Amino acid sequence: MATEPSGRLTLNRKLFAKLVVIAVVMLGFGYALVPIYRQMCEVLGINVLTQQDGTVKFDKNTQVDTSRSIVVELDGNAQGPWRFRPTTRSVTVHPGELTTVMYEVVNTQARTVQAQAIPSYAPQSATPHFKKVECFCFKQQTLGPNEARQMPVVFYIDPALPRETKTITLSYTFFEIAGTQTAAR
Numbered sequence: 001m002a003t004e005p006s007g008r009l010t011l012n013r014k015l016f017a018k019l020v021v022i023a024v025v026m027l028g029f030g031y032a033l034v035p036i037y038r039q040m041c042e043v044l045g046i047n048v049l050t051q052q053d054g055t056v057k058f059d060k061n062t063q064v065d066t067s068r069s070i071v072v073e074l075d076g077n078a079q080g081p082w083r084f085r086p087t088t089r090s091v092t093v094h095p096g097e098l099t100t101v102m103y104e105v106v107n108t109q110a111r112t113v114q115a116q117a118i119p120s121y122a123p124q125s126a127t128p129h130f131k132k133v134e135c136f137c138f139k140q141q142t143l144g145p146n147e148a149r150q151m152p153v154v155f156y157i158d159p160a161l162p163r164e165t166k167t168i169t170l171s172y173t174f175f176e177i178a179g180t181q182t183a184a185r
Contacts (some may be wrong), residue, residue: 064096065159072157073169074101080176081109082143087150095159102150103136105174107143114177115141122169129158130168140177 070093074086087102107113117137121127132138136151143149157168 063159064094066094068163069094070157070161070165071167072099072101073167074103075169075171076103077171077173078175079173080115081113082107082115082174084172084174093157095157095161098133098154098156100152100154102152103172104148104150105141105143106148107146110145112142112144115143115174116177117141117172117174120171120173122171123165126161126165126168129161129165130170131156131158137172
């Protein structure tokens with residue numbers, strides 16, 4: 001068999017060179033897409049996760065009334081086999097400001113108990129303005145033998161609270177739910 005004519009071999013080499021160049025350009029374009037995408041997103045203001053200097057900027061919450069402060073006194077009462085108390089006695093908040101406080105409960109028994117917390121507010125006129133976002137009082141709590149637990153209350157005071165109210169007392173009564181006692185094993 002005769003070998004290919006030299007003209008055909010030259011054409012094959014040129015085609016191969018063109019395909020290699022195209023493959024290299026495509027690979028380079030693929031790598032260039034990431035910075036191009038980031039630049040376009042930054043210019044258009046979409047999908048921007050961080051600021052230029054690497055810090056995240058939070059806008060001020062305009063719903064917080066910084067012109068006044070409310071003292072929230074915390075109280076805990078136990079009706080059952082445990083110790084129940086707030087970890088701090090009071091906090092000072094601005095209306096509209098999201099605040100987290102912690103309550104601690106310790107089951108002093110050698111058995112599992114189920115309990116529920118019921119809140120009360122003073123003055124009573126503050127009740128509709130005290131907004132809880134998260135609270136252990138929303139559901140029953142099961143405490144194992146000698147278990148200690150910290151439980152959060154996340155709340156804010158509605159800015160519509162009358163200006164003459166300067167102090168609110170948040171009190172919880174933590175009591176055992178009847179008929180749910182479980183013996184320790």
